[in-house]
Amino acid sequence: MSESNGGGVRYVYGVVRARRSSRLKQTGINGEPLKVVADGGLGALTSTVPEGFLEAGRDELLTHSAVLERALKKGTVLPMQFGVVMPDEAAVRRDLLKAHHRELETQLEEMDGKVEVNVKGIYSEPRILREALEEDGELRALRESIRDKPQDATYFERIRIGELIAECLGRKRAEDERRIVDRLLPHAVAVEVGEPVHERMALNASFLVEQRRQRDFDRALDEIAEGQSGRIQFKYTGPLPPHSFVELAMEAA
Amino acid sequence: MATAMQQRGSMQPYRGGSGYVARSSSSGLYDVLELILDKGLVIDVFVRVSLIGIEILTVDARIVIASVDTYLRFAEAVNRLDLMSTETQGLPEMMEGITEGGASNKTKGVLQGAKEALFGEEDEDSGDGERQGERRRSSSSTTRRRRKSGSSGSSGGGSSGSRSRSSSKS
Known part of the structure; x- marks a missing residue:
């Protein structure tokens, strides 16, 4: 692994503001020191990785996260997605910092003083099933009709029951998602709403929140959570670097 | 930079609040890793x-x-549902359900499978100890919708300006 002239393959963690290149005491993957590669007021957070570095595991994920977490404490950081590796320091300067200078500058400004907060909501299954039964006559009737019958005699009814529940859940999810996002968005700058990752998910959204308004946001979420107590359990992750709110154009810009 | 900045929350107790929002260290960390893999x-x-x-x-x-x-599982769940009981599910049961993704461990969410593969037995939500043998595919960003605060109605996706999302998912 050649260290001279910035040789050596670089793993890239994120982009910050930097007036000059430097080597940090903090370490990254494999315990290699972090190196800030600076160009035009921008700095890429990098560390040297072995030549054939193509696979990674849990440790690398955790390290990537830790580096960004630390950077966020110090200032604005635009996170790279996990796993971006560039052939050498010159490539980092040329193909990342120079090629995308304007975009990166703009996004650093946009992200100043802001953090990402990820909010997930999970339905209580008994509660939501009860709601479905209360609201859907066909569902109630089907449920009654299969009571006390052997399972193999009721296959199609059970499929139909499941379908109705899934549809009902889909409707509720859409409505709850819309209502919750509408209540939180006034305290945020933007939201990225994701698709649910399993059938009991009520909400999966990342919010871009100004740090000075984070208390308001948290309080609004608290109120929502209290109101949904027993129905939706909320999970909050943050403050985070703005993973969901940064991107690079395909072409240099 | 504001001094009110706090450390990434997954390792810290939830700041203030009524206690209705859950924060647990390993699932919080998992959510971060999900973002790292999928966004940025x-x-x-x-x-x-x-x-x-x-x-x-x-x-x-x-x-x-x-x-x-999923349908059959729903049917089973609704069949078992005791309508006479007016008890709502208590918080401990719900906490268990948060990262499980389904009442039955047989149909865990896809990221749950990935999580187990990455973190193995250290998860807090080992639940009933059932392990998912098969590797699940993780759902990456499908359609994402983004809205800016102050805009009315839902967005059609896509951000403002000439930026387009680069889509290398190899």
């Missing part, structure tokens, strides 16, 4: 490191949700 800046041209130990492929999350297995 990407430069297409360069080799992306692949994760060993789990498959990262895209799948339509809706396929996972709307399957026959």
Whole structure:
């Protein structure tokens, strides 16, 4: 692994503001020191990785996260997605910092003083099933009709029951998602709403929140959570670097 | 930079609040890793490191949700439901359900499978100890909707300006 002239393959963690290149005491993957590669007021957070570095595991994920977490404490950081590796320091300067200078500058400004907060909501299954039964006559009737019958005699009814529940859940999810996002968005700058990752998910959204308004946001979420107590359990992750709110154009810009 | 900045929350207790919002260290960390794998800046041209130990492929999350297995499971759950009971599910049970993704461990969410592959037995939500043998495909970003605060109605996706999302998912 050649260290001279910035040789050596670089793993890239994120982009910050930097007036000059430097080597940090903090370490990254494999315990290699972090190196800030600076160009035009921008700095890429990098560390040297072995030549054939193509696979990674849990440790690398955790390290990537830790580096960004630390950077966020110090200032604005635009996170790279996990796993971006560039052939050498010159490539980092040329193909990342120079090629995308304007975009990166703009996004650093946009992200100043802001953090990402990820909010997930999970339905209580008994509660939501009860709601479905209360609201859907066909569902109630089907449920009654299969009571006390052997399972193999009721296959199609059970499929139909499941379908109705899934549809009902889909409707509720859409409505709850819309209502919750509408209540939180006034305290945020933007939201990225994701698709649910399993059938009991009520909400999966990342919010871009100004740090000075984070208390308001948290309080609004608290109120929502209290109101949904027993129905939706909320999970909050943050403050985070703005993973969901940064991107690079395909072409240099 | 504001001094009110706090450390990334997954390792800290939830700041203030009524206690209705859950924060637990390992699932919070998991959510961060989900973002790291799926979001952030990407430069297409360069080799992306692949994760060993789990498959990262895209799948339509809706396929996972709307399957026959899911329907049958719902039917079973609603059949078992005791309508006479007015008790709502207590917080401990709900906490268990948060990262499980389904009442039955048989149909865990796809990321749950990935999580186990990455973190193995250290998870807090080992639940009833059932392990998912097969590797699940993780759902990457399918359609994402973004809205800016102050805009009315829902967005059609896509951000303002000339930026387009680079889409290297290898």
